[in-house]
Amino acid sequence: MAAKRNTVTTQIPETPPEGTSLALDTRLSRHVESVIPKKRQEALKWYGWGYNDSQFYGQQGIICFKGDKYPLSGCELPSFTNWVKSKFNLDLDAKRTYPQLPETYPKPVQNAPFLNELRGCTKVEHSQEGVDRLVRSHGQTLNDIYSLWHNKFERIPDLVVWPRCHDEVVQLVRLAHKHNVMLLPFGGGTSVSGAVTCPQKEERMICVLDTSQMNRMLWLNRENLTVCFESGIVGQDLERVLREQGLTVGHEPDSYEFSTLGGWVATRASGMKKNVYGNIEDLVVRVRMVTPSGTLERECSAPRVSCGPDFNHIILGSEGTLGVITEVVLKVRPVPPVQRYGSLVFPDFEQGVLFMREVARRRCQPASVRLMDNEQFLFGQALKPEKSWLASCLDAIKQRYVTVWKGIDLTHICAATLLFEGEQKDVQRQEALIYEIAARYKGFPAGGQNGERGYLFTFVIAYIRDFALHQGIVAESFETSVPWDRCSLLCRCVKQRVVSECARHNILHYTISARVTQTYDAGACIYFYFGFRYLNIPDPVEVFEAIEHCAREEILACGGSLSHHHGVGKIRSHWYRNAVTETGSALYSAAKQHLDPRNIFAAGNLLPAQEKLKKPAEAAAAATTPTAATAALKAKL
Numbered sequence: 111m112a113a114k115r116n117t118v119t120t121q122i123p124e125t126p127p128e129g130t131s132l133a134l135d136t137r138l139s140r141h142v143e144s145v146i147p148k149k150r151q152e153a154l155k156w157y158g159w160g161y162n163d164s165q166f167y168g169q170q171g172i173i174c175f176k177g178d179k180y181p182l183s184g185c186e187l188p189s190f191t192n193w194v195k196s197k198f199n200l201d202l203d204a205k206r207t208y209p210q211l212p213e214t215y216p217k218p219v220q221n222a223p224f225l226n227e228l229r230g231c232t233k234v235e236h237s238q239e240g241v242d243r244l245v246r247s248h249g250q251t252l253n254d255i256y257s258l259w260h261n262k263f264e265r266i267p268d269l270v271v272w273p274r275c276h277d278e279v280v281q282l283v284r285l286a287h288k289h290n291v292m293l294l295p296f297g298g299g300t301s302v303s304g305a306v307t308c309p310q311k312e313e314r315m316i317c318v319l320d321t322s323q324m325n326r327m328l329w330l331n332r333e334n335l336t337v338c339f340e341s342g343i344v345g346q347d348l349e350r351v352l353r354e355q356g357l358t359v360g361h362e363p364d365s366y367e368f369s370t371l372g373g374w375v376a377t378r379a380s381g382m383k384k385n386v387y388g389n390i391e392d393l394v395v396r397v398r399m400v401t402p403s404g405t406l407e408r409e410c411s412a413p414r415v416s417c418g419p420d421f422n423h424i425i426l427g428s429e430g431t432l433g434v435i436t437e438v439v440l441k442v443r444p445v446p447p448v449q450r451y452g453s454l455v456f457p458d459f460e461q462g463v464l465f466m467r468e469v470a471r472r473r474c475q476p477a478s479v480r481l482m483d484n485e486q487f488l489f490g491q492a493l494k495p496e497k498s499w500l501a502s503c504l505d506a507i508k509q510r511y512v513t514v515w516k517g518i519d520l521t522h523i524c525a526a527t528l529l530f531e532g533e534q535k536d537v538q539r540q541e542a543l544i545y546e547i548a549a550r551y552k553g554f555p556a557g558g559q560n561g562e563r564g565y566l567f568t569f570v571i572a573y574i575r576d577f578a579l580h581q582g583i584v585a586e587s588f589e590t591s592v593p594w595d596r597c598s599l600l601c602r603c604v605k606q607r608v609v610s611e612c613a614r615h616n617i618l619h620y621t622i623s624a625r626v627t628q629t630y631d632a633g634a635c636i637y638f639y640f641g642f643r644y645l646n647i648p649d650p651v652e653v654f655e656a657i658e659h660c661a662r663e664e665i666l667a668c669g670g671s672l673s674h675h676h677g678v679g680k681i682r683s684h685w686y687r688n689a690v691t692e693t694g695s696a697l698y699s700a701a702k703q704h705l706d707p708r709n710i711f712a713a714g715n716l717l718p719a720q721e722k723l724k725k726p727a728e729a730a731a732a733a734t735t736p737t738a739a740t741a742a743l744k745a746k747l
């Protein structure tokens with residue numbers, strides 16, 4: 111994570127643009143040096159996730175990790191190699207190569223009047239270079255990455271623009287509306303819902319509006335503990351500049367190294383420390399969004415208003431379909447003096463869920479508490495790097511303690527990782543209470559080191575998907591939120607459904623696992639990982655999507671939501687209408703019609719685009735039935 115910083119070349123306009131007049135402490139209004147350069151491909155992989163130099167790879171039959179930014183850097187991973195071998199019946203193929211940048215790119219659709227006016231009347235930087243367009247043509251879904259590797263995109267952006275402030279966005283939106291050019295706001299490109307993927311049937315010029323050069327901290331108000339940032343600031347940059355002031359926003363989605371503030375607002379993101387700091391909707395005080403019909407924003411920064419429907423909530427979750435978010439006022443907190451990790455072991459997942467439920471009932475959640483099922487626990491254990499002889503002996507003793515003294519079956523064991531933040535005394539009190547509650551559900555502490563490793567690995571795990579694809583395994587995560595009384599049932603049914611769908615598709619080697627990542631008064635967020643080895647399957651992504659579609663049907667049948675934090679995008683738009691009712695979707699369409707009458711923000715998220723969507727998944731879903739447990743539950747609902 112400790113990445114080198116690259117200077118962003120953008121010049122800050124000399125006079126503050128309209129809108130920054132809100133500044134309260136101009137001494138702090140400053141440009142932020144970003145870890146991500148304007149030419150993203152110089153630091154980030156064009157064909158997958160993360161930094162260019164960080165990657166899993168095979169060497170003499172062992173999986174290793176390279177790069178210098180993460181705790182696993184330079185490590186050999188023999189246990190992980192064994193896990194992969196046994197799970198997927200796979201010997202590493204070190205000879206496979208990663209894809210090469212294409213030599214040619216789709217010819218850009220031109221809109222000469224737009225380009226002429228852009229060049230003649232504005233100072234907005236822009237590019238039509240193939241690679242600039244390609245790296246902004248997609249997000250991080252399996253489909254995106256597979257399409258990229260196999261050169262399957264019919265449509266990539268025709269133009270990339272880099273506005274530097276709110277006023278330049280206003281100019282761009284006016285121009286695009288006037289000349290009927292499609293605009294696609296692009297933050298960090300970490301979307302896992304297809305939200306930033308170019309609509310493949312769009313006939314107009316597609317202009318990607320890259321927000322990365324709008325990343326200033328505009329003001330900071332220590333009295334109110336509020337800060338105003340431009341929307342293109344990347345998570346790790348935002349935290350770094352605030353920490354220099356002794357402050358934090360505390361919003362840490364697992365993608366926060368690369369995702370942006372505007373992206374968080376547009377997708378309703380959730381950070382792992384939401385128990386202390388809140389989800390993005392709890393952190394936003396004010397937000398500005400430029401639409402073809404004008405700028406939408408609340409006029410005052412009061413902490414709460416009773417002033418009719420809250421239009422911040424039209425902006426939150428708008429997924430780039432209504433306008434461009436330019437500036438956001440957020441709450442900040444002093445950096446906590448103490449941060450401590452912990453972990454717990456439970457005999458099985460059900461006991462772990464009861465523990466999580468009790469912690470939520472008593473509202474004593476630490477900053478983060480995550481419960482992994484047995485499959486994820488074993489996977490996490492396997493990721494540990496090669497050990498010394500002594501460390502291996504200690505592990506064997508610990509394992510004996512767990513199995514013999516505690517009588518825990520290793521095929522059912524599950525674990526929770528904990529992160530405590532606050533004043534020393536508060537943390538101590540919280541730890542004591544959490545360990546006391548855990549004991550009631552047969553849980554016992556397994557050390558801070560395990561907890562810390564769990565959180566640090568979060569950022570490395572994101573790199574596995576590309577390595578897996580490289581070795582012939584397709585994998586992706588999906589998530590939901592669910593009321594407490596259906597939490598265990600939903601996990602069971604979804605896993606069962608995936609197992610039966612794999613059998614139906616003759617897939618022998620796969621992994622499906624779940625974890626509870628967030629808790630609330632009324633329920634929890636569940637996160638699933640699913641992957642399979644695709645031997646002799648001509649279109650593995652199509653099959654993957656068909657199975658994921660069935661899993662989503664199962665989730666919905668069990669009372670789960672369409673999404674807790676990934677958003678709807680294109681890949682879940684099929685269910686959006688049902689999720690919000692006909693009236694709800696008509697209301698959204700009416701708002702869209704008012705704000706964006708020419709549909710220039712035509713990403714096709716939320717409600718499906720006009721184009722005929724490929725629906726192999728639906729056919730697959732129609733051919734199967736929900737599990738017996740789901741059917742019984744449905745009957746009860």
Ligand SMILES: Cc1cc2nc3c(=O)[nH]c(=O)nc-3n(C[C@H](O)[C@H](O)[C@H](O)COP(=O)(O)OP(=O)(O)OC[C@H]3O[C@@H](n4cnc5c(N)ncnc54)[C@H](O)[C@@H]3O)c2cc1C
Nearest residue numbers: 297298299300301363364365370372373379380429430435
């Ligand atoms: C490895 C990994 C881990 C992840 N972990 C989490 C997690 O813990 N929690 C979580 O909530 N999500 C997570 N995500 C999903 C993703 O990171 C979030 O959805 C994130 O909020 C997207 O931000 P972004 O800047 O990358 O947006 P992008 O991917 O660039 O865009 C996402 C959507 O927002 C729109 N958008 C972006 N910027 C603006 C703007 N300024 N104005 C208007 N619309 C805009 C885009 O048009 C698009 O519709 C994860 C993704 C990955 C790949």
